[in-house]
Amino acid sequence: IGGVIAEREKLFVQTPEAFGKRFNIDVRIRSEVVAIHPAKKTVDIRTSDGKTYTESYDKLLLSPGASPVRPPLPGIDNEGIFTLRNVNDTDAIKNYLQRHEVKRAVIIGAGFIGLEMAENLQEAGAEVAVVEMANQVMAPIDFSMASLVHEHLLQKGVQLYLEKAVASFERTASGLEVIFKSGERLPADMVLLSIGVRPNTSLATDAGLEVGEMRGIKVNDYLQTSDEHIYAVGDAIEFRHPLTGKPWLNYLAGPANRQARIVADNMVFGNKIPYEGAIGTSIAKVFDMTVAASGLPAKRLKQAGIDYLSATIHSGSHAGYYPDALQMSIKITFSPADGKLLGAQIVGYSGVDKRIDEFSQVIKHNGTVYDLMALEQAYAPPFSSAKDPVAVTGYVAGNILNGKMQPLYWRELQAADWSKVTLVDVRTPDEFALGALKGAVNIPLDDMRDRMKEIPRDKPVYLYCGVGLRGYLASNILLQNGYKEVKNLIGGLKLYKAATTPLPEPKEFSNSGSSSSDSSKVDHSEHSKDSAEAYTIASSVIPSMRAIKVDACGISCPGPIMKLKKSMEELADGERLEIVATDAGFPRDAEAWCQTTGNRF
Structure with a gap:
């Protein structure tokens, strides 16, 4: 639809003719099964010319898939x-x-x-x-x-x-x-x-086959329905989730193919291969981003009444000094009892696919966060870091489990009475000046030992930094110096801001049809000037100025904003600064810095 795949025919894996010839299978297209008669072991088939005939079977496989939900809302059948x-x-x-x-x-x-x-x-x-x-x-x-x-x-x-x-x-x-x-x-x-x-279950229910509590066709471990001669696979079936033990519907192509291979053997050779179930490993491209998940997120664990802890990190897709390192955010859920890995989620750019597959394998094989530490990943600077993000999530989870770090989750901080805690921002003064949590005192990590006496010992200490690492290091310093209740904000200010900042009210369509994200044409930022003025600045004022170009790619927090500050101090009249960065949050921070310092963004 978007034109990425130019030729429509490439969407088809096989044709009926080629499939039938290669595998010697009688493929009947334009033919709909309208009824199943389990007692007779026959099916009624209606062809495209309206005729009906009966076919017999020894074993029958149902793979009717699922249909999009189209609620009976007024006007839903309108064109378009x-x-x-x-x-x-x-x-x-x-x-x-x-x-x-x-x-x-x-x-x-x-x-x-x-x-x-x-x-x-x-x-x-x-x-x-x-x-x-x-x-x-x-x-x-x-x-x-x-x-x-x-x-x-x-x-x-x-x-x-x-x-x-x-x-x-x-x-x-x-x-x-x-x-x-x-x-x-x-x-x-x-x-x-x-x-x-x-799930499309009408054929099955009309035939008297059992439907489960999720309204999918109920199957046993061998993918056999309530009739021993009828099997079922794909989107139409429900099967127990390996982590909860409860039935669920799983609409994914990988597990469907796995089921098909198993059921083929079971139908021909007898029930010898059990299906292990699927944990729902999925991935999607959302504009420049990649979003992936495997296992159970925190909200589903809460619904199921399963105890869990979570850890969130922000890490580069590969070594920061190698070009085009892009940040990914990873959240894992795990058991507080034994560290069993329960779920993983990743939002990032490059390298997301290989990491979610690693998490998936550990979850599927009942592994723990300790197994994440022990995984051996291929390392070279273009592909990863010596401490891969997957291993880092294991280390952070291990620190939480062994008490080396007390986690402070964003919802917990949001709900806390901040007057009853000491909130400490351990970032640099320049970062703090860009914007901090209200009531926080700024004691940079590297000054913590010298300024520790400024932190009261008679109430809890909540620490935060940009992404969580400096807060963890600061918490160790305080704990080792006798402080009792010290918590570190998991995911840092990056996650907290994203989760707690209200979304702007949606804007009405301009009705122009122009949807370009090019900032010289359409400026979607909250604090932007009028689009016409922005276009004038871009097309006439800026090209007349000498551009000083700075590369801030692959630099972790607070590197990019420090490069911005230092470069602006060295800028001469008549020059402009152009920074290229790979941190998606950097434009927001840069705009905030410009507003506080009187520069034009």
Whole structure:
């Protein structure tokens, strides 16, 4: 849809003819099974010309998949409202985009498909708004991690309507209107429904096969249904989750292929290979970002009543001194009893895929955070660091488990009575000046031993830094000098700010259809000047000035902002500074610094 894959035919793995010939299989397309008769071991099949015939079987495999949820809302059948599940849906959307000028696209549902479509519809020239009933995008990850995705989507100009429920749709003279239950109206030229899927179980239920509590086809360890001669695989089945032991629905291609291989052997040779279950390892591209998850996030562990702890780090994708090192944020959940790894989430850019696969293998094989420390990863500066981010999460979790560090989680800090604790910012004075938590005292890590007497010993001490490392080191200094209750903010100020900063009110569509994220054309920043003025500055004032270029790529906090400060001090009249950085939060920090120092950003 976005044009990344130019040839439609490349979407198809096989053709019926080639598949049938290669494997000597009778493939019957344009044929729908309309009934199963388990007692007779037959199926009724209707062909495209309307004729019906009966076929017999010894063993039967059901793989009917799932269908997109399309709620019976008023106006939902209007032209221009789509779901996306298969190639036919892709064709319908593509044709609509070619026949209509789509300037305003509304996506309802902020899951993987919804956010991937946000990118592709914007690429096709539309302004995009995402509507989601929950308070976050990407349900498989926790709110704090999703908040990093929110920041990225806003940077890209996507409007977020979170905690909004759709009531109906209307066709007007100017296009479609999405009407919220609150009464708000959102205009659109096209709407994509991406609010989930349901297992296709009608054939199974009509045949008297057992359906489970999640409303999927119930199967045993050998993927056998309640009828011993009928098996089932894929999106239509429910199977117990390896971590909770409770049935769940898992709509992922990898596990479906695994089930198919197992069931083929069990149908032919008898039930010899049990299916181990899937933990839901998934990954998606969201504009420049990669978002991945495996196992159970904190919110699902809480729902299931499973005790857990968590650790969050921010680490480079590879050695910082090698070009293009990009930061990734990783959160893991684990058992406080034995350190068993329960889940992992990553929001980053490069290198996310290989890390989530490592976490997935440890989770699937009942491994612990100690196994993360013991993993042996390939290391060379273009690919990793000597201490890989996966190992670092294990070290941080180990520090929490053995009491070497008392974690302070962002929700805990947000809910705390700050008057009853000593809040210490251990960053540098320059970082502190850029913005700090209200009431915090600034004692940089490297001054901690000399200024320790400034910290009272009669109440808890809460420490924070940029990403968590300096806070951990400072907590060790205080604990080793007799302080009793010392906690370090997990994930640092980076995570806390992302999770607690309210999202801006969504802006109305400009109706121009221009969705470029190029800052010289459209400025989406909260404090930006009028777009016309910004364009004038970019196109006429700046080119007349001599540019001093500074590389701040791959530098960890607080490096980029220190480079900015030092470089600006050396700047002469008539010169401008251009900094290239790989920290996604750096533009925000740089803009804040400019505002406090009277410079133009």
